[in-house]
Amino acid sequence: MGKISMDTKQLKIYRLACEVLAGKLSIKEFSNLIGKSYRQSQRIVKRVESEDFLGVIHKNVGSTPHNKSPERIEALIVDLLKHKYNGFNLVHFREKLEAYEHIKISKSSLHRIATKHNLVKSPRRLKRRSFKPRPRLPREGMLVQFDGSDHVWFGEQRSDLIAAIDDATGKMLAAEFFHGEKSLHSMKVIKEVVDKNGIPEAFYMDQAGIYGKVDRDFDSQISRAFNQVNIQLVLASSPQAKGRIERLFRTLQDRLVAELKFYNIETMEEANKFLKKDFIDRFNLQFSVEPQEEEKAYRKNVFGRLDFVFCKKERRKIGVGNVFSYNSVTWLIDEKRCYRGREVNINTHIDGSQSFDIMNKEIKPKAVKSQRIYGHNKRAV
Incomplete structure (x- = not known):
């Protein structure tokens, strides 16, 4: 043979x-x-x-x-x-x-x-300044690189792909397509990384913000969430500084686009299903490398419910009568305890639902309407 x-x-x-x-x-x-x-x-x-x-x-x-x-x-x-x-x-x-x-x-x-037969695909390559590659960190979970890419991934419209890779292995940890640039989209991908692997030591992101655009809301929300679970936020000052995920997106804009077209995938639902159920596992099998050290740096979650961490938080001060205002609506905390002067957290979760808490204690306020009676503001349900 x-x-x-x-x-x-x-x-x-x-x-x-x-x-x-x-x-x-x-x-x-x-x-x-x-x-x-x-x-x-x-x-x-x-x-x-x-x-x-x-x-x-x-x-x-x-x-x-x-x-x-x-x-x-x-x-x-x-x-x-x-x-x-x-x-x-x-x-x-x-x-x-x-x-x-x-x-x-x-x-x-x-x-x-x-x-x-003139079938060689020859992409236009810009002459770039060469940079010495940064050595990989030795253990999985020491550093996660994170970014987004706006591109025509499937169909005819542009969409955003947000992805995270482990620095030690090059393994794609999570990725998902979205429309629009919202901090909750990034939160969803970050939470998926933590749910699957544990809490990494650090995340590496672009200093200019995801997609290269400054987003103050994203910056404040992500910093707050990382502080809650003790994740260090490392900001890259240039695309070259986060070279591995930049190279990932160049590879995906070639390979992933070709495969989505090959399978006639033209909707976001189909694209995300293919990405999560098929492509990521095959990609990691082919392109990931073994870490230098076997021990992982991911930590177990000891910080409680992650949906109260990876969400959008806004704060309001509670006034007389246990009431506060949010989105032009007056809310009443219907409890005997007086919360006047304290702050309430309004949490907008990844799925779009909302919850309220005071110092991590969940509350159930009721929306009320204001009535002016005898020159005083009184509120009735």
Whole structure:
């Protein structure tokens, strides 16, 4: 049969299949991680069980298809690149050829064919000043890089992609598409990072604000939330300072856009479903690296309910009669205890709902209307 070798992707699939056989992963989790259907994943696990590592290597690898001449293979590759995989760069296209079309071809041969038929995707590259890469931090959770990108990701309209990556591994921790620039959108992605992994030591963000625009409300809200859970906020003074997430977005504007187009995804709901259920796991499997140290720096949440941390908070002073004003409405705290002179927090949560608390004690005020009687302001329900 000759010499057969496993590439990095096949090795990872083999290791994950072994984890399924050991009972550490379910078939569903395995299929999400390798980007294949449930039935395909079942077959892979069965082959690994019976054939060991040979189970992840396609049967035709190392042999030339008997029914295809070089001219027919070239014609097929050209047709696939022109139509089915239109918009893919050659590296991305070559991965798809091997994984889904079962065509194994060298980089040089593919580039020769694409050049011959004027199919090489050549993005305009600006001449940039070179910067020495900052060494990765040694442990996961020591630093999370966070940013947003406004782009035509799917369909014809621009939308915002907010993403977070771990500095030590390059792993995409969370990402989501949104319309508009609101601090609550960023809060949602940050909370997802914390919910999945724990509390990191620091977040690295652009000093100019997310999307490169100064947003005082975002700055104050994010600083307040990070102070509540003891996360250090590190501000980058230039795009080069947060190079890893800048490179992530350049990669996503190439690969993710091509895949969204390939699957005919044109709505935000479909795009977010694809991103979270498929793309992120495959991206991390291919591009993330092992940290220098095994111990993680993420901390357990000991600060209570995170939906009261990662939200938009506004404060109002409580007046005579346990009342306060918010959004042109007078609110009454219907309790025997007097709160005059204290401050009430008005919390707008990620889902748009609102709650109220005084020094972290949740209260249920009632909206009332003001009535002027005998020259005095009296309030009635």
